[in-house]
Amino acid sequence: MPPIFFFATVFLFLKNDKKNVLLHNRLFCTIFFYKPQQIMTKRTVTVIFAVLMTALCASVNAVDFGTYFHDRTLRVDYLREGNAKSNTITLSAFVAKSGTWAGSLVHLIDPFDYGTFRIVVKDAATGTDIYTRTYNSLFQEYVATPTGRDSVALFQETVLVPYPKAKVKLCFQQRDEKQRFVTQKEVLFDPATAKVETRSAASKPVKLLYSGDSHKKLDVVIVADGYTRKDAKKMEQDMRTFAEQLVKMKPYKDHKADFNIWGVGTVSEDHGISNPKKGRRLNTAIGSSFDVMGIARYLMTYEVHRLHDAIGDAPYEQIIIMSNSEEYGGGAIYNFYANVVVSSATASVLPHEFGHTFAGLADEYIDEDISYEELHSTETEPLQPNITSLVAFDKKWKDLVEEGLPTPTPVSAANLNKIGAYEGGGYRKQGIYRPAIRCMMGTGGSFCAVCKRAINAMFKIYTE
Secondary structure (H helix, E strand, O other), X not given: OOHHHHHHHHHHHHOOOHHHHHHHHHHHHHHHHOOHHHOOOHHHHHHHHHHHHHHHHXXXXXXXXXXXXXXXXXXXXXXXXXXXOOEEEEEEEEEEEOOOOOOOOOXXXXXXXXXXXXXXXXXXXXXXXXXXXXXXXHHHHHOOOOHHHOOOEEEEEEEEEEEEOOOEEEEEEEEOOOOOEEEEEEEXXXXXXXXXXXXXXXXXXXXXXXXXOHHHOEEEEEEEEOOOHHHHHHXXXXXXXXXXXXXXXXXXXXXXXXXXXXXXXXXXXXXXXXXXXHOEOOOOOOOOEOOHHHOOOEOEOOOHHHHHHHHOOOOOOEEEEEEOOOOOOEEEEOOOEEEEEOOOOHHHHHHHHHHHHHHOOOOOXXXXXXXXXXXXXXXXXXXXXOOEOOOOHHHOOHHHOOOOOOOOOOOOHHHOOOOOOEEEEOEEEEEEEEXXXXXXXXXXXXXXXXXXXXXXXXXXXXXX
């Protein structure tokens, strides 16, 4: 068989020409069933097989951004209502953001599997998946509480997708009891006929750290909350401090050139942050509050749509709310937002919370006072990359455990700096295991090797 025949076959695979899939298959069969032992060695056949399979996967999974999307952003606001038994989704608004799409033009299909929920954009004409992202939300945490078992509650949620050129189906999905994604609701979006709003924020974004083209950088927006007009100078300084602190610790420090960090100021009626447990209910721009889900230090906001309105047209892929309070607290949810106080604890709280929202990392500490009941099941493998139930440990960080080290791994001085599977994590004392005795996602210190690997891997889908 002439070499040119083989290279022509590889070229067809790499062309990503979906119309010629049948031709690809025929050429593939010709190569591997035309007496391969007479024309090449077994090792050569193996190498060629790997090349062709890689090319085929790239051909099938690749989505050309310019074919399906304009270089701008469609914001989708909706309401999720329900309890642990069931929930429904009701569309609130389509909002068109000005400026370019802040995300990658290459990584449109989410390669990670960390979220409980997923938004899937399908081309209406062909049914092809052209954009996917997984995420979590406050609702997911609510249903893990005793109240959330039966009591129905309403939550605001928002997803961002590239702006479609033609009709698409927006599929809102949730995992079932076997962790498979099932579609809860489909919404047809036709850019020619859909009612799309435009909204302007009160403040223009400020560049706190700018490294280049948003398509190849991680765009993070810091949104102020709890600052009055008299706090304008403090707010500006706090934003700059936040930006510096975010890229101070490894591995974020190693990726400083991959960040664009934006600041968005707001004006609140009241100074400070609400804390219902202490009888303090304040009127602030974003509505941040301590004591969320009955956890004193848990700092979040239920006003998700108001949050996105405040951001306006700033390019963003990750959100950090900067809460003007010296009380200890914070919170974050994967691909949702993080909320961090302005205090002496910022240097340690900020990298921890950003690990949640950016890389999908779980808390590695034990806290039996937290009211979550089944946030991390011991019967299935947790979705987060840094905790395990040992049900499917091979898919986690088993490759980083040195040969001969047992799993579960005993906590001892000899194992202090070793990656293993130490019992206690995800708030549970038993049944959930963490990779290190001490880590930023646990009791403090630097990020362990497992968390670093997860963070580094996540940067690739934002910067390529």
